[in-house]
Amino acid sequence: MDTTQRTEQQRSADRRRRELLEAADRVVLRDGPGASMNAIAAEAGITKPILYRHFGDKGGLYAALAKRHTDALLASLRAALDAPADRRERVEATLDTYLAAIEARPQVYRFLMHPAEGGQNDQGFDVGVHSAPLLRRLGEELAQVIEERVDLGPDSERVARVWGHGIVGMMHAAGDWWLGERPCSRAELVRILADLLWGRLAAVADKLGGPGF
Amino acid sequence: MDTTQRTEQQRSADRRRRELLEAADRVVLRDGPGASMNAIAAEAGITKPILYRHFGDKGGLYAALAKRHTDALLASLRAALDAPADRRERVEATLDTYLAAIEARPQVYRFLMHPAEGGQNDQGFDVGVHSAPLLRRLGEELAQVIEERVDLGPDSERVARVWGHGIVGMMHAAGDWWLGERPCSRAELVRILADLLWGRLAAVADKLGGPGF
DNA sequence: CACTCCATGTTACCGCTAGTAACATATGCT
DNA sequence: AGCATATGTTACTAGCGGTAACATGGAGTG
Structure with a gap:
């Protein structure tokens, strides 16, 4: 040959x-x-x-298409994550990069989030990578970065992966909601989310008279 | 008549x-x-x-079906959120309740998360409440609880809503991933997520020798 | 009793989709 | 030349969501 x-x-x-x-x-x-x-x-x-x-099949096309965009988005996010700044600034830059991306191309973004739902073909469907490949990849990627860079003690791998997927989910859900309602500016959203990650929920005081939280 | x-x-x-x-x-x-x-x-x-x-139409049936389960889940979550305990314990109880629910009935859970994707009929489809009604409802509900109970200063409504949707998204994404891979026990997952919300990501030290995070 | 009203139920169809089989055609390697 | 390979077509299947037209059976009214 x-x-x-x-x-x-x-x-x-x-x-x-x-x-x-x-x-x-x-x-x-x-x-x-x-x-x-x-x-x-x-x-x-x-x-x-x-x-x-x-x-x-359609899944194959969608997977190929998703990979292109996912790779591009991941590259941007990695750049933000690698910027020379302190942790808070880098987290904010990463959040902002993601939100800017979904803001710039909502159609693509919606496609990436729900790629494998377009058919009646559920049996016979290879349930391997089916649900939301982009979120999974982002979660795993962030987990890796976290585990590489911060000292989480024993079980660091497990903790990093939970946090990776959790943070990505937070970013995604808040972004999805924000994209639909536009209740505030992107910068403000970024700040509020970073505050959440920085433990402000645990720090703020109960409202007077209420049952507490 | x-x-x-x-x-x-x-x-x-x-x-x-x-x-x-x-x-x-x-x-x-x-x-x-x-x-x-x-x-x-x-x-x-x-x-x-x-x-x-x-x-x-199919959306109507799915909406009715989703409402039943969503109402039931919301009732459980509200109970966990109203338990007489301190804030951390209540957050952990709420996370655990949600995770226990999706663990008990994964099929229903998958249905609730992706209800409106099952057809080829996209034009002519009323794009009103389409994407993930359960997550939206949970987010709004949590936002309301947060705003009622903690003192967030000015902009409290906006902050509470961002946090509500963000936390729900974190819970959902981590739960989805956990349900697929079962990398640890439910209790451990709950603890790690609560640690994240309590700002441990901001508190832990950089790993020595790395670029920092 | 006959008559209307209304909900329930059916069969048969439409237009759409994802996916496939069978066949035709050009291009480049041996 | 001959052969393989990729490209392209038309025409089809099976299943989907959704609908029109028609049948049936019981409640209330003259």
Whole structure:
């Protein structure tokens, strides 16, 4: 088997794959997470079976699409997390980076959060990476950073992972709600969330007359 | 117009509606969130159009179903939140109650978290309350409790709502991950999450030699 | 009793979706 | 040339949410 042939064709296939992904991206950006395979194929100027040959099934296409955006977002977040500043500033920068990303492209964001829900095909579905790959990846990533950088004593791995997923979930839920209602500026949201992580809930006083909290 | 007849019929309709909801519950418990209207109708011993007459569309049925479970869960959480103990103990009890609930019925829980994703019908879909009603309700509820009970100074409403949604998101994401991987006991998870809310992330020291966090 | 009203129930259909089989065509390697 | 490989098509299946049209059975009224 000659290598040249394989390489040539594979390059062509990869290029095509990238073009298809970009078309899919445009459609998702326009139509949201419910974008159909037909619509994506039409945007790419082709028909459905080609998409299926490249990506297997809808889940495959969505996974490939999600990976691109997730990688990009993760890169931004890592930059914020690695900035030369103290811990509080870095946490705030990371929160702000995430919120800015979902604010800039809400459609993509909605797609990333609910990628595997678009079908009636539940049995026979490979339940491996199904629910919210972006959140899981972010959680694991943050867990790793935490465990690398702070001293959590014994059980540090477990603690770091719980915190990683917990913080990511906090960021996500607050961001989702904020994106829908826009109750305050991004900077303010960041500050309030950082206050929460800094233990202000434990520190503030009970309201007078109430049952306490 | 006679009142007796109307009441009679309405009672009958309500009884029927409850039966249908219980059948739907069984199916969702068995088949997960992707349960089809056909399956639910079959379980109830009838056919689709009756479901549609009672609930309008799939979203209506799912909303009614979700409301039942959400109300039940909210009642448990409120009880934990109102227990006579100090703030930390109450927060831990609330976290534990939530985690115990999702641990006991993972199928129902998955359904509650992703109720409105089961169809191809995105245009024509009333995008009102679509994404994750349970999380939103929990967030708002917690926000209200927080604002009632602790003294947050000016902007207390905004702060309380951000915290409410943030904490609920933290609980949800950590619970989701924990339910999938079971990396530790429930009690341990609760303790680690409460530590996070109590500001331990801000308090712990950098690891020696690292870039700091 | 006949007559209307209303809810319950059915069958049969629509338009849409994800996914596939069968067939046609070009391009490049041997 | 011949062969493999990737690209492309049309035409189809099975299942979904949702609806129209029609049938039935009991409550209240002349």
